[in-house]
Amino acid sequence: MALRLLPSILILTIFVTNSFVAWGQVSNKNQGNINRFENKTNLKFDTSKTAIIKFDSKSNWPFDSTYKAAMLTQKELQVVDSFLLVCVTDFNNSLDKDYKWWSIDLKQRNYRKQLIVVVNKNGQKEVWVNCFCRVRDDRWKTEMFDVSDGGNCYFQFKVNLTLNMYYDIRVNGVAWQKFLMSSNDHLLSLN
Numbered sequence: 001m002a003l004r005l006l007p008s009i010l011i012l013t014i015f016v017t018n019s020f021v022a023w024g025q026v027s028n029k030n031q032g033n034i035n036r037f038e039n040k041t042n043l044k045f046d047t048s049k050t051a052i053i054k055f056d057s058k059s060n061w062p063f064d065s066t067y068k069a070a071m072l073t074q075k076e077l078q079v080v081d082s083f084l085l086v087c088v089t090d091f092n093n094s095l096d097k098d099y100k101w102w103s104i105d106l107k108q109r110n111y112r113k114q115l116i117v118v119v120n121k122n123g124q125k126e127v128w129v130n131c132f133c134r135v136r137d138d139r140w141k142t143e144m145f146d147v148s149d150g151g152n153c154y155f156q157f158k159v160n161l162t163l164n165m166y167y168d169i170r171v172n173g174v175a176w177q178k179f180l181m182s183s184n185d186h187l188l189s190l191n
Helices: 002-022 031-041 074-094 097-102
Strands: 050-052 112-119 125-132 154-160 165-171
Touching: 074 125, 074 154, 074 165
Parallel strands: 050 112
Antiparallel strands: 112 125, 125 154, 154 165
């Protein structure tokens, strides 16, 4: 009798174990997005939030034709994300108390970002980071996204990965104001 119960006990044990292990797990909705880009570049990131746009040397914006297209490594992508946090914090801390409403709130708004990766004439790798919280469609994933005005929903900055610094933060205005930090060079030590 004990031998006849053994298969039933094993099946029940496996079922209970699988149910218990799976309980509380949530599927990753963005996994398909992550894998789709990973197959092309071996980078892992959420493509619903980030797009890497190939540099077009004919456009002369945001870098001129002396720059050459480049690729990011996974570590460099993480460094860019670290600079995003530092840059936004520096910007928000630089605002006078009368302009705190101009702060960038990465937690409250659903910011997306575009990255354009280049190497300059000195062989230094740089990244243009274009952030925005409102878009109409998915063209931002393949085309440079540019908006006039729009306030703090739209901001951009550049990162020099070789020199480990960010510069040229610009927050869109409301037709009358464009913000450019007075101190253009911001060093960040990431060990």
